[in-house]
Each structure stands twice: as C-alpha cells, then as structure tokens.
Amino acid sequence: MAPVITSIEDLRVLAKRRVPRMFYDYADAGAWTESTYHANEADLARILLRQRVAVDISARTLASTMVGEPVGMPVALAPVGLTGMQRADGEILAARAAAAAGIPFTLSTMSICSIEDLAENTSRPFWFQLYVMRDRDFLGRLLDRAKNVGCSTLMLTLDLQVLGQRHKDVKNGLTTPPRLTFTNLVDIAAKPRWWIGMLGTKRRGFGNIIGHAKGVRDMRTLSSWTAEQFDPTLNWDDVKRIRDRWGGKLILKGILDVEDAELAVASGADALVVSNHGGRQLDGAMSAIAALAPIARAVAGRIEVLMDGGIRSGQDVLRALALGAKGVLIGRAYIYGLAAGGEKGVTQALDIIRKELDVTMALCGLNDVNKADAQVLAGRAQLAVP
Numbered sequence: 421m422a423p424v425i426t427s428i429e430d431l432r433v434l435a436k437r438r439v440p441r442m443f444y445d446y447a448d449a450g451a452w453t454e455s456t457y458h459a460n461e462a463d464l465a466r467i468l469l470r471q472r473v474a475v476d477i478s479a480r481t482l483a484s485t486m487v488g489e490p491v492g493m494p495v496a497l498a499p500v501g502l503t504g505m506q507r508a509d510g511e512i513l514a515a516r517a518a519a520a521a522g523i524p525f526t527l528s529t530m531s532i533c534s535i536e537d538l539a540e541n542t543s544r545p546f547w548f549q550l551y552v553m554r555d556r557d558f559l560g561r562l563l564d565r566a567k568n569v570g571c572s573t574l575m576l577t578l579d580l581q582v583l584g585q586r587h588k589d590v591k592n593g594l595t596t597p598p599r600l601t602f603t604n605l606v607d608i609a610a611k612p613r614w615w616i617g618m619l620g621t622k623r624r625g626f627g628n629i630i631g632h633a634k635g636v637r638d639m640r641t642l643s644s645w646t647a648e649q650f651d652p653t654l655n656w657d658d659v660k661r662i663r664d665r666w667g668g669k670l671i672l673k674g675i676l677d678v679e680d681a682e683l684a685v686a687s688g689a690d691a692l693v694v695s696n697h698g699g700r701q702l703d704g705a706m707s708a709i710a711a712l713a714p715i716a717r718a719v720a721g722r723i724e725v726l727m728d729g730g731i732r733s734g735q736d737v738l739r740a741l742a743l744g745a746k747g748v749l750i751g752r753a754y755i756y757g758l759a760a761g762g763e764k765g766v767t768q769a770l771d772i773i774r775k776e777l778d779v780t781m782a783l784c785g786l787n788d789v790n791k792a793d794a795q796v797l798a799g800r801a802q803l804a805v806p
C-alpha cells in the first residue's frame with residue numbers, strides 16, 4: 421500500500437528508501453559537524469507564531485511577486501546540483517511541478533540536465549544559477565546560453581569559492597555516475613525505481629559542462645576540471661562585470677552578513693538571498709533565519725531580500741516572511757519530494773507547504789501573505805540573533 425504522505429518529513433523518509441544512499445546522503449548532509457545545517461531548522465522551529473482569533477480570514481491570498489515575477493506563493497525552488505541523480509530527468513520533473521504551481525525553478529550550473537534540454541522540455545521560463553569558474557570563456561558562454569533560451573533571472577552564488585566538506589560524500593565515494601563498488605552495487609540493486617529510471621534516460625552527466633568546457637569530454641575529465649575550476653579570486657568587481665554582461669535580473673545568493681548585504685546593494689543587484697548554502701559550506705556560521713532580520717532591516721527598500729535554509733513547512737515560510745523576507749527558496753524540501761515520487765512528489769511537497777502556509781496565516785489572523793510582518797510572531801525562544 422502506498423504510504424500516506426502528510427509532511428515534508430514523510431517525503432524525506434520515503435526518499436531515503438528509494439534513492440541510493442550516496443545521493444540521499446548528498447542531499448541530507450551539511451559541512452563537517454553539520455552544526456549550521458541543523459541550526460537552520462532548529463532556529464526556525466524556535467520562532468513562535470502569534471495566534472489570533474475572531475478575525476475575518478475568509479479572503480486569504482498567497483499570491484505575491486519575487487524579483488517582480490508573479491508567483492502563486494512566495495516560494496521558489498533553489499538551485500540543487502545533481503538533481504537528475506535523485507531521480508532520472510529530475511530537473512525536468514521538478515521544473516514542471518514548479519511551473520504548475522506557478523513558482524520559479526532555478527537550474528544549477530551543476531545540473532544533470534542542460535540549460536537547452538530543460539528549456540526544450542518545459543514551458544515556463546526558469547532561473548539560472550551561476551557558479552563563477554576560472555574559465556571565463558566558458559562562463560561567458562554559459563551566460564549566453566541561459567540568455568538564448570530565455571532564462572528570466574540569473575542567480576549568482578557567492579559562497580562557494582572553495583568547497584565545504586561533507587564527510588558522508590567522501591565516505592560514500594560520491595561520483596557521477598556512482599562509483600560501482602560492491603557496497604554501492606548492492607545498495608543500488610535494492611532501489612529498482614531509481615535504476616530503472618536511470619537506465620531509461622540519456623541524462624546522466626553534468627549537462628551544462630560536458631562538451632561545453634574546454635577539455636571536458638566525459639565524466640573522467642570532468643572531475644579534474646571541476647576540482648580546479650571554482651574561482652577563489654571572485655570579488656565584487658566580478659559581480660559588477662557579470663551584472664553588466666548579463667543585463668537582466670540578478671539575484672546574489674549566499675549573503676549572511678550585513679556588510680556583505682550593503683555591498684550587494686551597491687553592486688546594483690535586484691535581490692539577495694540570505695543563505696548559508698543549506699549548511700553545506702561554512703560549518704559554524706549562524707543559521708540563515710538568525711541572519712535574516714538584521715540584514716532585512718539594514719537594506720530595507722533598497723534591494724529585495726529572499727532567504728533559504730531549513731524551510732520544511734508553511735509555518736517556516738511565514739516565519740521567514742515575518743522576519744523580512746519577500747520570499748524563500750526551498751532545497752531539500754522539494755528534493756525529498758522528487759526522490760520519493762518524481763514530479764508528483766515535488767507537487768506533493770509544494771501542496772503541503774502551500775496548505776500549511778494558508779492555514780497558518782488563517783490561524784494568525786492574516787489574509788494577505790504580502791502583509792506578513794513581525795505582528796505574526798509571538799516571540800522567539802533563545803534565537804541567537806545578534
């Protein structure tokens with residue numbers, strides 16, 4: 421009998437059963453001790469909502485905008501590398517579910533499905549996330565490719581100039597395609613949904629890179645290329661150059677500090693994402709929700725503020741909006757849905773979050789999601805906000 425799914429946690433449990441361990445662990449992990457990864461969720465859970473009664477809440481709306489784009493609810497799918505390894509053709513399935521929900525999908529530079537392939541297989545324009553690579557010709561071509569297929573917005577990730585280490589990835593020997601050790605083969609064999617899907621798709625490598633970056637012809641040459649490509653010289657002048665070269669809407673992702681938020685405003689970007697990369701980079705950094713309020717206060721009205729990290733429910737979405745975010749991105753919440761049930765699973769994840777947000781708003785006496793502010797909060801128990 422199919423399990424009854426009522427929460428993102430249910431999807432996570434199902435994802436763990438259905439996806440080879442190395443890819444499940446790749447998603448459900450943080451850097452080093454995972455303290456920041458866990459703080460993202462724990463700090464959100466500590467924020468108390470304010471129950472209100474006898475308010476007419478019959479005309480509720482979740483419709484909003486993110487970087488000027490109308491959205492069915494203020495939630496976008498975050499860029500997630502290797503999405504097509506959680507489920508065959510994962511990027512296409514997730515982008516279709518996002519389009520049906522009327523929310524943006526962000527394609528990672530490190531996706532399995534290429535920019536062009538995704539555009540051919542979906543109808544709603546998607547956002548493209550860029551990592552700055554040393555090979556600037558390749559970088560320029562990536563921007564052109566995203567522009568050519570009509571990507572509406574560029575999301576430039578700033579917090580991954582060097583790679584945080586996730587112990588599980590090292591121990592599992594994470595590679596794409598998976599390294600076929602005896603243990604991995606036994607594990608994969610036990611996940612028939614996954615491998616039958618994978619056998620039936622041609623999308624099994626990094627689609628944006630193989631055949632596009634100089635000297636990268638296959639998975640073997642790719643791994644050495646990636647290891648040396650993330651550019652440690654990335655700085656605010658590069659950000660401005662990329663802004664000018666792109667010419668469209670620009671979101672800067674990975675801001676966790678008020679001073680950096682000010683620099684983001686000065687760079688002329690349209691939005692910033694308060695983010696610690698889902699706890700996958702600087703272990704020991706503050707949670708994203710703890711960083712949000714001071715940043716939102718400092719830059720209010722000068723740049724749009726988005727947030728990600730630890731959002732697992734509609735209540736979490738409302739908490740982030742109350743602390744100053746115009747919208748949130750979700751990573752693992754939709755990845756678990758995808759891994760558990762493909763496009764239907766992502767739709768389930770989005771339906772769960774939408775319903776929770778709607779009912780939570782109602783119980784807080786709020787009709788319009790755009791009016792969420794500190795008034796919906798009752799307090800926060802020992803949240804380490806500076």
Ligand SMILES: Cc1cc2nc3c(=O)[nH]c(=O)nc-3n(C[C@H](O)[C@H](O)[C@H](O)COP(=O)(O)O)c2cc1C
Nearest residue numbers: 447498499500501528577697698729730750751752
């Ligand atoms: C498996 C995985 C892969 C990710 N890959 C990328 C990526 O390629 N580019 C990027 O900017 N962020 C990446 N992120 C970070 C997400 O965009 C986002 O910041 C994070 O997932 C938010 O936290 P949450 O998963 O708790 O919602 C990744 C996150 C996960 C979980």
